Amino acid sequence: MKTKDLYVPHLEHVKRAANTLQGVVAVTPLMNSLTYSKAFHSNIMLKREDLQLVRSYKIRGAYNKISTLTEEEKQRGIVCASAGNHAQGVALSCKLLGIQGTIYMPSPTPKQKVEQVEMFGESFVSIVLKGDTFDDSYKAAMINCQAEQKTFVHPFDDEKVIEGQATVALEILSQSSETIDYIFVPVGGGGLASGVSSVIKLISPTTKVIGVEPEGAPSMQKAFLYGEPVELPQIEKFVDGAAVQRVGDKTFAICQQHLDAMITVSEGKVCQTILELYNKDAIVVEPAGALTLSALDQFKDEIKGKNVVCVVSGSNNDITRTAEIKERALLHANLKHYFIVRFPQRAGALKEFVAEILGPNDDITHFEYSKKHNRENGPAVVGIELKTEADLAPLVERMKKRNFYGDYLNNKPDLFQFLV
Structure with a gap:
């Protein structure tokens, strides 16, 4: 797309959208996060779009x-x-x-x-x-x-939709009494990112706007790489609010011009953030809503001492996904491991494994014999949750030394997909 043909929201149109939305949408709070501010030695503020009536922007x-x-x-x-x-x-x-x-x-x-x-x-x-x-x-x-x-009514690649999403930026700028150094915005199809980045660059050009999308659905990142939107042949659907195979033509052109960086975060990291927000701050977010906070690790040196806004985009999470979220978080932290355990042909092998092979803080969370016959001596798939990542090497060493080790499944995706 030629520069002269590039659609960019006019500020007057975004302000008109803000007037249209008065009394319909909430002016969501821009609140300081004590937890993340302390962790990253910065002033981390959350734009709480999860608090809209429909629980998203x-x-x-x-x-x-x-x-x-x-x-x-x-x-x-x-x-x-x-x-x-x-x-x-x-x-x-x-x-x-x-x-x-x-x-x-x-x-x-x-x-x-x-x-x-x-x-x-x-x-x-x-x-x-x-x-x-x-x-x-x-x-x-x-x-x-x-x-x-x-x-x-397109979810992202429409001028009036983009202008509506851009009102988030107007609110952020009016709510912050200090200059904002960084804004992290989630990216699915790019409607929010294009709207926010275009307004920010008009009003506060020194503010860096960082787009964040899931590692398993890097549609905007691929578009940046190839210079145009491309359709990904397959995507990971876990972060469902930001999992699209192709970003919009309009949104890509705007993001390409106005985003300072476009990055991805792993689904496992997103799950860790969801649990952290719930356990430490009593904030419930959906996977897409956790994208921006999940990206802060990648910028920990740059944002030190800075004013940073993370857009928390939504809270439409399904409680039935909690077990999967915990599992993915533990796997990402290298605290959950699956093995094929081959029990030696000797009496009391199972008792020996539990009492002498497992560490004092190791916990069996999954146990299934691979063969229904010969249960006492057959191989089993065993899931073990560790207290710390450092406990893995000693566990494997004990298993091998006592002839219990069969195979490690975490790094075998063809087999692992049947467990997680």
Whole structure:
């Protein structure tokens, strides 16, 4: 895209969006995080978009877009595709504006998010679960949209949506009494990042804006690498609010010009952050909402003594995912390990393993014989949780010395996927 053709939100349009959103969206707090400020020796502030009525910033772009439709477009109705948060924003907007909407969501969308969409939209929305990813839902939604001549409300690659999301930046700048050195913003399709970065660079050009996306879905990072949006053949769907196979054309062009860096964080690190926020600060976030705080480790030297804002984008987490979140966090910290244990052909081998091979702080969290017959002497898959990462090497050494060691499964993805 040529520079002269590049769409960048005009500040007056973003301010107009902010006026449109008055009384509809909350002016969410910009609060200091004592926990993270102390850990990184900086002033870490959280922009709490998880505290919106729909529990994410997505209501901003959705309402701003739908409110600009003509009366004829409103009569025909709207269609959208979403992994969950955009759907909730669209659903509430439809109800508030009295417009009928059809919402396409991926089949694996957490039940909690589907129920929230139904609650916010009531009789004004119908939900269609289609495909495995956002991109599958998007394609199905576009077919329906064209067939019935309805307006498609894009979750990120739309000017009015971008302008709505950009109001987050206006609030941040008005709420901080000090110059902001860094803003970390989560990236899925790029709507929030493009809106925030464009406004920040207009008003506070010295502020560095860092985009953060999940390691398993690096669609914006790949777009930066190739100089244009590319469709990833497959993605890790765990961070569902930020897992898209292709970023938008408009959002990419804006982010390419205005983001100072585009980085990824691992899903395991995201899980650690989710647990830390809950256990230390009683803040509940979804995986996408933990992306920005998960990135601070990579900038720990640069941000020391600086004023830093992390956008906490949403809190639509499904409690049924808690076990998986804990498991991924432990694996990332190298505290959870899976082995094939071959019990020696001698009496009392299982008792010996528990009493003499395991360390005093080691805990068996998974145990399954690989063969249902010969249970006392057959090999078993054993999951062990350690107290510290340093406990692993001595454990493996004891297993090998006493002929219990069969194989280590954590670094064998083809086998490991059946356990986690």
